[in-house]
Amino acid sequence: MSCVSDSSRLNKFLRERYLNLPQGEFCQVTYVWIAYCGMDLCYKTRTMDFTPKTIADIPEWDIIGQTEGFSTEMLLAPVCMFRDPFILDSNKLVLCEVLKNTREPAVFILESNQRNSCNKIMEKVKELHPWFGMEQEYTLLGVDGHPFGWPRLGFPKPQGTYYRCVGADRAFGRDIVECHYKACLYAGIKISGTNPEVMPSQWEFQVGPCEGIEMGDHLWMARFLLHRVCEDFGVVATLDPKPMTGDWNGAGCHINVSTVQMREQGGIEHIDRAIEKLRKRHAEHIRVYDPNGGEDNKRRLIGCQVFSSINDFSAGVANRGASIRIPYRVAQNKCGYFEDRRPAANCDPYAVTCAMARTCMLEGEEELK
Ligand code: ADP
Ligand code: MN
Ligand code: MN
Ligand code: MN
Numbered sequence: 001m002s003c004v005s006d007s008s009r010l011n012k013f014l015r016e017r018y019l020n021l022p023q024g025e026f027c028q029v030t031y032v033w034i035a036y037c038g039m040d041l042c043y044k045t046r047t048m049d050f051t052p053k054t055i056a057d058i059p060e061w062d063i064i065g066q067t068e069g070f071s072t073e074m075l076l077a078p079v080c081m082f083r084d085p086f087i088l089d090s091n092k093l094v095l096c097e098v099l100k101n102t103r104e105p106a107v108f109i110l111e112s113n114q115r116n117s118c119n120k121i122m123e124k125v126k127e128l129h130p131w132f133g134m135e136q137e138y139t140l141l142g143v144d145g146h147p148f149g150w151p152r153l154g155f156p157k158p159q160g161t162y163y164r165c166v167g168a169d170r171a172f173g174r175d176i177v178e179c180h181y182k183a184c185l186y187a188g189i190k191i192s193g194t195n196p197e198v199m200p201s202q203w204e205f206q207v208g209p210c211e212g213i214e215m216g217d218h219l220w221m222a223r224f225l226l227h228r229v230c231e232d233f234g235v236v237a238t239l240d241p242k243p244m245t246g247d248w249n250g251a252g253c254h255i256n257v258s259t260v261q262m263r264e265q266g267g268i269e270h271i272d273r274a275i276e277k278l279r280k281r282h283a284e285h286i287r288v289y290d291p292n293g294g295e296d297n298k299r300r301l302i303g304c305q306v307f308s309s310i311n312d313f314s315a316g317v318a319n320r321g322a323s324i325r326i327p328y329r330v331a332q333n334k335c336g337y338f339e340d341r342r343p344a345a346n347c348d349p350y351a352v353t354c355a356m357a358r359t360c361m362l363e364g365e366e367e368l369k
Pocket of ligand 1: 131132133134135192193206207208209210254256257258263336337339
């Protein structure tokens with residue numbers, strides 16, 4: 001059996017006793033931010049002597065930003081507030097942008113604050129009311145790095161019976177999926193669904209539709225909740241796009257996209273136009289669809305089964321092997337949305353939605369080049 005962490009075996013009933021203590025008028029506010037290469041989530045909690053009602057009630061906070069070789073003062077600028085599903089009301093989780101002292105977006109080793117530039121583009125296209133829905137796939141691992149529920153030596157039965165299936169011999173780690181779903185709903189995250197994936201111990205949840213910048217905000221907080229729920233159970237969720245080499249499924253983060261024009265009658269014309277623009281910018285999009293400029297996705301987009309090839313662009317109705325899929329129902333109704341299946345599970349949703357808006361919703365020099 002997989003290796004779970006020591007802290008997950010601590011007495012949780014005892015913990016409950018303390019969590020039930022009244023906390024008076026005080027409120028714990030947990031600031032969450034994206035650090036380093038835009039991949040790690042960090043947090044820090046402080047006490048407020050009132051209950052914040054809106055994000056405007058949350059003050060900025062100075063932190064020491066630490067990366068290899070240097071430490072420098074940074075500013076946490078609150079952008080989005082959620083209810084805390086772990087220590088419950090009236091405590092809050094607050095997603096923040098990291099700014100330098102000069103109030104410019106912070107850059108660590110790579111660009112970590114992708115939200116700032118994304119938000120500027122979303123402001124420019126806001127009349128189009130862009131909606132996004134992202135499908136976050138992930139894989140559960142024991143603390144030893146071995147997939148959760150897999151035999152210690154050898155492999156589970158080959159893929160084919162796991163996708164969207166039920167049963168003790170097929171679904172590994174459902175507790176985490178169900179608890180994460182509830183936690184997201186409680187927090188106020190626009191989670192829209194979940195399902196088991198093709199590889200055993202691999203799962204997916206969907207967030208959306210979200211308008212504009214909300215997509216990145218809600219997906220990042222949903223990821224924070226996922227890691228936090230997994231911690232309670234003593235396992236690890238990885239967003240690695242190809243956690244197991246060989247004949248095992250990779251993990252992606254499909255993005256579904258529409259504008260108000262696409263959703264209206266006859267909107268398929270606008271969908272087709274967006275796809276033609278995406279065709280011309282395939283390489284540029286691949287560069288922003290994982291945090292390593294396409295390198296991570298190379299292991300996943302190998303052009304077989306339900307994976308398009310990283311080198312070729314393709315689009316089709318109901319085609320799950322293409323880069324872009326127009327759902328069958330959308331083709332029938334001649335309006336709706338399209339799906340880009342290329343983003344890797346570890347993509348930055350701010351970078352992906354930003355690229356999507358620049359290519360499909362802006363003209364001329366603002367376009368992604
Ligand atoms: P798939 O069939 O590709 O597995 P899912 O059901 O997993 O699809 O995910 C569909 C996603 O599409 C959801 O996140 C949903 O919120 C999103 N979505 C639905 N309608 C729209 C729309 N009009 N515009 C953008 N996203 C949408
Ligand atoms: Mn899906
Ligand atoms: Mn999927
Ligand atoms: Mn999909």
